[in-house]
Amino acid sequence: MTAYHLGKYSIFCLYCLLHHAILYNLDIQHAIPLHGQNGSFFGYSVLLHKHQQHTWVLVGAPFANSKFNQSVQKPGVIYKCNISGKKECEEIQLGVMSDMNCGTNCFADANHQWLGVSLSRREQDGLVLACGHRWNVFYNKSKEKFPHGICFKLAANLIQSSTLIPCYGDDPNDYASCQAGIANVLFGDLIVMGAPGSMEWTGSVFVHNTSSQVTITKLENSDDVLFGSYLGYSVSAGHFLYADSTEVVGGAPQNGQTGSAYIFSTKSSTLSIIFEVRGEKIGSYFGATVCAVDLNADGLSDLLVGAPMFSTVREEGRVYVYMNQGQMFSPPKKSKTFPQANMKALEFTLAGKDSYAARFGESITSVGDIDDDGYPDVVVGAPQEDDLNGAIYLYNGRKTGLEQEYSQRIPASAFGNGLKMFGQSVSGGIDVDENGYPDVAVGAFLSDSAVVLRTRVVVVVEATVLLPSSVNLTQALCTEKGRPAVCFNTTVCFQLQAQRFSGLIEMLYNLTADVKHKEGLQSRFYFITNGTAQLNSTAGRIKTKHGQMNCVNHQAFLKRDIRDIFTPIHFELQYELGEHTVSSDNSRSFPFLRPVLQRSEKHNNLLINKTVFARYCAWPNCSTNLQLSAQLLLPRRHRDVPYVAVGEGKTFLLNVTLSNAGDAAFLPMLHLRYPSNLYFVKVLNAEKYVSCKILEEPTTPGLDCSVGNVILNPLDKVNISFLLDVSLDSKPGDLNITINASRNNFENEDILHDNVVNLTLVLRYGVNLITQGFVAPTAFMFGDFEDPHCTTKRFNFTFKVVNVGPSISHGTRVEIVVPKALAPYPYRLLNILNIQSSSGWCYIQNSANGTSDTPGKMFGSKRNSTTDIFWSNMTTTIDTYWTNRTSTTPPNLVNTTSRIDTYWTKKSRTTQLDRKIMSGTTETNWNITPYSVDLGKDTCDLPDSNLLDDLFFHFAKKTKRHIYCMKEDALCIQAVCELGDLDFGTDATIEMEVEINLGVLDISPGRTRVMLLESTAVALPKKDPFIWFLQEEPITVVVQEGLHIHRIKPVLKLFIIVASSIFALTILILLFISLSKCGFFKRKYKKELEDIQWQDWDSK
Template structure:
């Protein structure tokens, strides 16, 4: 018994499921550390490039020079590498001709790898560029090729500012301009109003009089300070003529080419104080400027005309002709050179305005898009989430081979209507795609703040910008951030999405912000049907479960792809990940393995903020996991999964208890051996030389004080250790013996339990495959047929009841009433003697065939019997044990020689029944039925049915008493007084039942001779009384009328009877007479009469 308990404890220690662990190795892992300040580990991505395996790690707070740009690190994963990571310096990314702000652009916040060309995309969604006085966070992504070289910048939300202008200022420097410093101050003032820099305004200055001089070109200076400094150095060139047409034409042909930018708006500002000397050329010059798309602002300085009192009308007309239409927006005139300063602001406001705002300047289109907050590689480009677009309602953009794809705002109006005033939905917070059997690839985007509960849309997007929403899913709880993470899952690997996971990491339940992941089944008709959710109940307090979703290839070798989910705030912000397996086309709701940061190393925080697992990192053929945390990236290796096939066979194959071939403990026993074979097969990929260190335990499960079987070497070390290669089989003999027993029906149970020696090293056992085997060793049934026995049970019975002839053959009974007439006696009739209390049936059960397993005897009897005992006779070793039959009090079920009755054996036994005298019947029946588990050929001799019609012998004692005993009638008796009464006679009659059974229908007739033949009245009944016994019925006597006395000689009459009495009075009593031991007193059953003599 003690050994059995020890086995149970050892077996419990082998249960890996109790610790929620399976085949992700938590003891042997690799931690790549980086800067916590740089948020190293914010994103992770397994990547292949240059024929090597890499881990890309995003560090969105990393610095590049003086700026906190963010960056991406590449970490080699080959065994030959030293494991150090290299910074890719992607923070240097820039767009040409843009005044950009890269500080805090958070590059590396998003990573997306493209396995087709081994490139990847890293995004900085907070990258901004300067437009006028504003900075617009449109976001930027860097595409990096397979050689880790910058390929190109992706900025689908970027749009050129309205301040992207090339401005050429054409100054009249002729002698008539005076004073020059006033013109110079105007020039400096207007330049200081301009937003000069890359992507904004460039300025060139041309001075003309008789000749044209290029003071500086468009590309010479890139800041306001430099341009102003150069403007202060411009001297008046002078000249007797004002060749305005020449100056405009030279600026058109030369100045806009010297540093001019493609796509920049061309603006020309002409400042002059008089009519041109080459006015005939103006028409052609202006027409050419129109063709070149040059917007012209013309300023007429009237100082010369006012000082001399000249009418300036012709001059003003010429200047208006130079200015673009309409004149009210492009033409200025000032009274003199000093008044130029008064138009600086007006000119600046007319030249440029803020880009992308409405008339009241309160709404944005794509200026604050933060494109790249999420990215997803699709078939023909890159899908880019822009949650800040359209006043943070969000949008989804696309960078295709043909260029940017920007759907119009109206595309979203059906699902995000303006009337809801739902600003801040954050559409594009995450983006992905699903593959439908019917519609092919469809795009999916999350809007976690829509209506405060979140929404997910499924849509198509063509490269011409046509976006069509075909389905939407809505969150259930306010503030749950439903849709902040979404992931498609192709469970069976057929290329079609089976499930769509939608996370709500801030879902609140049970008083905690636990998180929840909804599961939607994608139907063939591209419908999304909610099937349930994944949740963590036990350790999910403030966990943010669902902050990272990672569909991964099959981890455990069942051919179905799996899912890993991050909970980075679990366990006081240390974090954890959960592994969920799939079966067929559904994700199992109960996680298979939880891996907490505390299991791996001290100091890990926010473990599970990002997860990626798509490839074999360490070269063992298994998919490995990469998990990001604060300042670290953790590599978790998958362990191969194996199955242990246990086989047990016995020699011999059955226990032959009749063959005791050895001795153990001084007793003859049956010796046996069990051959235990173990075979290891791989469920997942394994190395050809993969060794599996196993331990196994063997035992015989005998939960009894005296076991039927015992191991020959019980003290041998348990468990037993063995090392196998996958695909290899080994066998070992285990010897045991079976002792003498009567329990042959139940087989002996032989148990083998297997486990790995070290649960943290080597392959893991498939937890869906049994690690134990219970084999039943049957006993040989001793029959010719190996699988069945053919017994032949025969019953023979007789009772001890006498027939009438037997009863009457006894002298003491021969004169009884029942013996007077013995004609037409039924053979089934039996006589029950008055003294009989029991019925005895002697029975013999014989098995003339093979062993009768499960032999049993069913006894049923009539209600006038009570079962008393079954006694086996002749000192037989066959035991018969009887028990009551449920719901049948007139039956017994008896096991005969359990577990089997041997062949060619017999047993004689006596059945005893007590008669139930409260239930007296005129028959009795006892039926015996012998059966077994075997298949008998003849069943007619298995049943004995004893049925008897009963006659009961009555043993009655009748006594009488007379007081007085005699009365003498004298001869001289006077007859003169007829009717006079003589002395009274008291007659007492008593009937006693000396037998066992009650006598029913008993009739007592008392004849009293009242009147003689001549009519003389002898007796008159004065009174009578009878004991009150249930069932007694009395008929009162009939009195004879008084007659006159007459002489009559009675001396010759010795006894009065029917022959000599003329009248007779009959008294009859009818009763049931019970056995005497049931009478209360002796007076019961007695009758008393008091006649008087006359």
């Protein structure tokens, strides 16, 4: 015994051998060709025959001229051909045919009698029957020819012969054209001949018993077969009712235009039908060939029926197989009714290669057990395949019946290009080369040839692959490249059984490790070949002989970082015969044929054995317990709601934690499924052994990630961060992300609930609009009495709206409100002369009910005047915009609405009081109804203040008055600018020119030294539940400061001077009177003063 590694070249050679083995065991390399006279149809029938130590091939040549009957034109000849030594064919002497009489009142005509149309042989004594179905007779009463047909019985030595004319009778009416012998078979004591021309082509089967010399020619019921059915076109015989009974089969290919096949009982003087089967298609010629053979070796014959003209395109041909199920029923002993044959059709039909115009099934022959499996095999001929070249197909019998696929196809081209109609006739069952296996002869009559195919010896191999019961992952029993390695021995053994074969037989084999590993994973084991190469297969050869078992060992190594320990480890062994050694034998008549391995249900040159990885578990059923948790880390948060802004282009993190609270989990996997507008970027901060595969299916995008190194051990935990991205062209909404944890081993169903996590990714338009307002000039003077009442001043307002993102702002709208009157007076304070925007258009509306003081007036619009009515119907107020929000408004817009409402509420709480206090009047003097104020009066016809009001204003304390718009204020003008969509980073500018009537500010009461005019602008996107407004205070305020000139009117000045003079004079007079009354002017102390002074002088 020797064994060594062959490497890749040996593996390739082994593959070639296995591929070439499809030829199986009919050898074509050493075929024995036979040839006859040109145009003689040599090979129309063939028969392997053996007598004592001699073996011949009998060949019928229906168009041949006989050298023994030269006066007869082409009567046909039966040749016996040697197949060993000198391969010559010799005509068999059958007697003189020219003066043959058929009876007392008829004369024979052997011209063109087609002798050799059929040949058969009886196995037990070698009796041969050769027929010519066109043998004619003349009756005295008529000059007409009647093709009765003739058969010759030949003894096993092929020397003695006798004739058999079954159709002869005194009345030729029923059998005038019976053509007996067109098909024949010898079975036991019966000679069965087909006579399709009997009874005006209804046909019949003639059964002649050689023991009783009784011939049965008629049916029990002539109505059972239709007129023109050609019954007897094909015949056979077998054991259909019992293992020791004999029944005959007849084919009627024209019955009902579809064809039929019958099984007849021969227990009475007539033929009794015990089984009938009809063809499927019109014109298929079902029943043209029949063959009785025990396919499953159960002792009862099965039936094959050919339909060579069955067509899907044109005459491809079919063969139907009917398996014998045993006797259907047994009638009472005294009953004349015969038991019925219980036949069941297989679910498939034989079709060969289903070739065009092949006429597959033209011949069906049992050739014996040529593959040595205990079941007979069948050859089916397709003589017109490949443009009349022909082919034969070998089908092997099995316990279940017959294999659906042929085991070998032999085309005529395998022997060159000279054969035509190869397969028209086939014979087998005789071992011509004495190797213990029956051989096969095939006729090719259109080329006047025949071929003998020898059968190769079949070697039955009992192969085994021995593996350990389990593999322990923790025990490294070997070393590989200096490192410990897990390994085990695989033992390959062969034991051969080969009858009549001696010497050593070499076995080539290929051993492959882990052939059934999980899809997508590599083989877990390898062999070391040539010292270094690591392959998952190894090849070798081993020599053995009949009855001896030889074995060889191979070490299989476990790869590192495998990902599967639960799938069983399967080792596959493929083997084929290699070179062999035999003793030389000079007496051998035939070349030695290389043996072939048996292919059967039990032996198909392939063997698989398996082992498993050892496991140690703590939980019942080794159940794992995966627990999954996940969290989204989004780049933005609004009102405590994390979200991703549409169009921002920022990535986000998905943190996943997978833990195991049970037994070890094998091949843990994470399956992520998300919408198509999400994209996987990479895995961040992943632990070791995490590998992800992106799914390519557009309908279910996602990831499949393997986690851990094959196993997630008990109490282990793995943290994985997935970096994902959102498509820039995504639409807002709530995106569902599903994470599912799986494993390849068992997990109890009641703990599967924590293997799935569903997350919602909030995708919204995040809008942040910054609005800035300016006015030029910011301050102005008013109250000059020299100016006329209709003196106005123009101001330029600029509002700039910038979208600082992160998303596009759809349907951006700016609403501007400015005061247009000074309560409680009906005079217009302010008028918008023009308003333009850098994008979109603007229009003006004024009242809470949506009506405009200048209906349909638009500025900066690309529309023409025909759209004025359209825009007037669209007018709304800022208050209506906010108050009309429904409950479906997103939280951020509701909050913004609340802040704006609060802003207006603060204004409305102080507005009335401010107006009263600033005007210096009491509540009873005010009767303000904002919605009833008439602003239609001429702004140049303003009332003058009276002298008293001017006087009070002149000397009053310096005060301020704040003029602004409150909620639903009819004293204000509202301008609306529709800016459309603002992309992130873009801006829009609104220019507004207004005109203020300065005289309105000077109306008393109500004027103050400082007048503050407040204009408010709000920029918002359109109403949409998927738009979140991010700005805290979406309002900008522009304040103009008006300072009173405080110049005194001449009238007031004169009045003050006169009043002051009168007042001073009055005070003086009053003072004088008071002093006089007090004696100020009497001077009574003057004398006393003088006296004092004189006294001083006197003293001096």
